[in-house]
Amino acid sequence: MVAIECSIDNFVSSESFIRPNCVSGDVVMSTxxxxxxxxxxxxxxxxxxxxxxxxxxxxxxxxxCYSDSSxxxxxxxxxxxxxxxxxxxxxxxxxxxxIQFIGGEPTVNRSLPDFIDExxxxxxxxxEVFSNLVxxxxxxxxxxxxxxxxxxxxxxxxxxxxxxxxxITGKVGSFFATMRNAARFMxxxxxxxxxxxxxDANTGHAEQTIAFLKERGIERISxxxxxxxxxxxxSDDIGMEGLCGQCAGSTLCVGPDGVVSPCIMSxxxxxxxxxxxxxxxxxxxxxxxxxxxxxxxxxxxxxNPSAPDGEDNVIDISMCNPCAPYAQCGxxxxxxxxxxxxxxxxxxx
Numbered sequence: 001m002v003a004i005e006c007s008i009d010n011f012v013s014s015e016s017f018i019r020p021n022c023v024s025g026d027v028v029m030s031t032x033x034x035x036x037x038x039x040x041x042x043x044x045x046x047x048x049x050x051x052x053x054x055x056x057x058x059x060x061x062x063x064x065c066y067s068d069s070s071x072x073x074x075x076x077x078x079x080x081x082x083x084x085x086x087x088x089x090x091x092x093x094x095x096x097x098x099i100q101f102i103g104g105e106p107t108v109n110r111s112l113p114d115f116i117d118e119x120x121x122x123x124x125x126x127x128e129v130f131s132n133l134v135x136x137x138x139x140x141x142x143x144x145x146x147x148x149x150x151x152x153x154x155x156x157x158x159x160x161x162x163x164x165x166x167x168i169t170g171k172v173g174s175f176f177a178t179m180r181n182a183a184r185f186m187x188x189x190x191x192x193x194x195x196x197x198x199x200d201a202n203t204g205h206a207e208q209t210i211a212f213l214k215e216r217g218i219e220r221i222s223x224x225x226x227x228x229x230x231x232x233x234x235s236d237d238i239g240m241e242g243l244c245g246q247c248a249g250s251t252l253c254v255g256p257d258g259v260v261s262p263c264i265m266s267x268x269x270x271x272x273x274x275x276x277x278x279x280x281x282x283x284x285x286x287x288x289x290x291x292x293x294x295x296x297x298x299x300x301x302x303x304n305p306s307a308p309d310g311e312d313n314v315i316d317i318s319m320c321n322p323c324a325p326y327a328q329c330g331x332x333x334x335x336x337x338x339x340x341x342x343x344x345x346x347x348x349x
Contacts, residue, residue, distance in 0.1 A: 045292070047283055048250035049098045050091050051264050052084065054109035055256050060132055061170035062156075064199050064226040066265055069104045077256040081111045083274060087254050088118050090279040096252075098126035100154075102264065104256070107136050113143035120147045128152040133181040134174050145188050153185045153192045159205045160212035168201050179216070186217055193220035240269065240298035248296030252283065262291055269295070 056067055057074030079087075091099070099119050106112055106129055119127050127147060129140070133155045144151045155178055158168045162175035169175075185192050194213050196206055210221050247253075247263030254260050258274035260282050261267045271291050272282035282288060 045250040047091060047094060047096045047252045049100070049252075050087075050096050051100050051102055051251070051253040052087060052115070053102055053104065053253065053255045053264070054084070054106040054112060054115070055104040057108050058103055058105040058132070059108065059134055059171070060105070060174060063168050063170070063201065064197065067104060074104065074108075074256070079254075079256055079258055079274065081114070083258075084111065084115055085118055087274070087279055088115060088124075089122055091252075092119075092122035092124060094280060094283055097124055098128075099124050100128040100130055102130040105132055105134075107131050107140050110137070110139075113137075113139045116140075116143040116147060116151070120150060125150050126152065128154055130154040132156065132169070132174065132178060133185075134171070134177040136181055141184075141188070144185075144190060148188065148190055151190055153182075153190050154195065155182060155192070156195045156197060157209060157213060158197060159202045160209040161205065164202050164205065168199070182218065183216070191220075192218060193222065194218050195222045195224065197224050197226055199226040240266075240295050243295055243299055245295065245299035248292045248299065252288075254279070260288075262288070262295060266291075266295065 053067070055074050055077050056069050057071065057077070058065070058069035059071060061070040088099070101112060101115060103109075109115075112129070116127060116129075127150055129144065129152075131153070133153075144153070157165065157175075157178065159165045159175075165175040165178075166172050182192055182194075196209050198206055202209075206223060210223075213221055243263070243265055247261075247266055251263050252260065253262065253264050253266070254274065255267065258276075259267060259270045260272045260274065260279070261270045269291055271288040272285065274282075
């Protein structure tokens with residue numbers, strides 16, 4: 001689903017750091033900071049945003065998939081419906097109010113409507129389903145419509161050209177299915193955003209794809225580059241510097257096998273497993289705080305890998321820093337508009 005290893009142009013000294021401008025993409029140099037403050041600000045933050053991976057199975061087989069999902073994956077899915085409901089309730093009890101259901105393909109899990117209903121019942125104020133939208137069950141659509149005031153939809157569109165998109169997803173016809181269901185969700189009044197992930201197969205397609213989507217009423221479009229994880233892996237030694245940095249803040253991910261990690265990209269740096277302990281203990285435990293500090297320090301030395309080639313991505317932290325946990329305004333929850341400048345923590349075009 002998402003983006004890169006850093007290029008040399010994205011590196012700066014330890015006395016400053018790089019990030020995209022949260023308003024326009026223009027660049028300014030950040031004020032210098034002491035890297036020791038990164039660890040201090042990363043530690044002991046509450047969980048404000050939860051990724052809940054409902055399965056590792058997917059009806060597509062995207063060439064760059066960070067979770068290596070496919071129609072034949074999912075053999076390690078071990079969390080039950082009851083487990084997921086407990087995670088939702090525990091997260092809410094711990095103050096989390098934003099959740100994204102993801103996969104694999106989350107709509108493959110037929111309990112998704114019940115999870116949406118439960119998240120709304122226990123007080124989540126931002127609920128998002130990140131789906132390829134190829135085949136969305138009616139029960140899921142109905143559940144999303146029931147909670148449209150707090151419900152959001154996200155999808156990935158890899159090109160304005162159907163053949164290119166379908167080559168990336170590995171399924172002929174997926175482009176038209178995605179666009180058809182995207183139109184249906186917009187007709188229902190559900191906020192919809194799209195993600196464009198750049199890779200070798202669609203290099204140079206971003207501008208036309210973004211224009212194509214905007215012509216169809218999709219205004220919230222994020223840009224990212226394929227990251228060096230799983231199928232997108234280009235080297236064996238990728239470290240925490242390949243992460244965007246937001247998971248050093250107040251995010252958490254629970255996988256279908258019970259693995260708990262700071263984000264969807266950081267499974268290799270897991271902080272626990274629900275089969276060994278409850279979510280509350282993991283959230284309050286020392287391992288999560290230590291991992292956040294490690295990620296914050298690693299990313300603070302490299303900058304945000306999501307910026308397009310040829311563009312510096314430095315931001316003045318006195319304004320807003322959409323990805324880093326050590327920003328003056330604090331970490332932003334991903335995929336939402338963060339005040340005061342309505343940033344999208346993914347690099348927005």
